[in-house]
Amino acid sequence: MQREERVMDATLDAVLQRVVDIKGSLQELLVKIEREGEQGDWPSYLNSFSVISAQIYTLMKLLKNEKTPILRNYLTLPLQLNAESDEKLLVATEGRVPSFSHDFVPNMLRTKPEPDMEQKHQALEAKMAQVNSDTAQKQINIHNRVVKHVMDLVNTAREEWETETAARTSQPQTCSLNETQILVAALGTGKGFKIRAQPPGPSPTIQQPPPQISTASKAVSAVKTNIKAATSIHPYSR
Known part of the structure; x- marks a missing residue:
């Protein structure tokens, strides 16, 4: 009996600590929403939701543990x-x-539930009692088919997403970001190229062709000479 009491006390302490953690996270999230409002950082909110979800999962895992006594059996x-x-x-x-x-x-x-909830529950039970058993079974079957169809759609979408993710991760890499950056740097700034030093010695000279005398200058000089010779002889000098 004392062992059961110790186990129960330890379980209640652990559950209380988990509940306090969840309560603290919820209070921090509410304060963040009140302070930031519409200007809040969405990734920060997602992180807060992830923390709360993990804490709730830890609490449920503790309650479902085999060593945890069933609390509903106690008053x-x-x-x-x-x-x-x-x-x-x-x-x-x-x-x-x-x-x-x-x-x-x-x-x-x-x-027991609150009086308002209890009245709603009783109204639903009375409405269920008025429905024929065959009609109720048909509605249940239709509901089960709809739920199964939705679950099939969700499972198909999840399988397609997992297949696409696996195919995307298994594709061979056809490019390297490192090599691309090196190539761009080499083309843009010449980084990585080696400059060869010229061997010592006389620098090579460029041979120029000999100057050519144009024939037009010769013709001009010849004409001038002939004109001078003609003017020295006068036909009426006798």
Whole structure:
């Protein structure tokens, strides 16, 4: 009996710690939403949701553990009712419950749903009782077919996505980012090229062809000479 009590105390402490962690993460998310509003960073919100999801998964894993006692088999009963203010209870409930009195016990230890929810549940049960069994079975079968069809669509989309992801990751690499950057640097700035040094010695001279005398200058000089010779002989000098 004492061993069961110790196991139960350890389980309740672990569950309480997980619940406190989830509560803290939710409070941080609410504060972030109130402060940032529409200007909030969406990846930051996704990180907060991921943390909360992981904490809830840890809590559910703890509750489903084989060593965890089944909490629904235990009852919670008030051992003492007091109308006076209790500081420890006030701190534990963050100022919501000042005392564990007769007014708070039905709300804190409620095992039945709230009256509004209970009325809705009873109305649904009455509506179900009015439906014929054959009609109800047909509606159930139609609902199951619709759910199965949706699940098939989701599974098909997931398989296609996984196949595309696997094919994308298994394709051989046809280019290298490193080599591309080296090639661009070599073409743009000449990086990586080696400059060959010229061997010592006389620099090669360029042979120029000999100047050619144009025939037009010869013809001009000949004409001038002939004119001078003709003017020295006068036909009426006798």
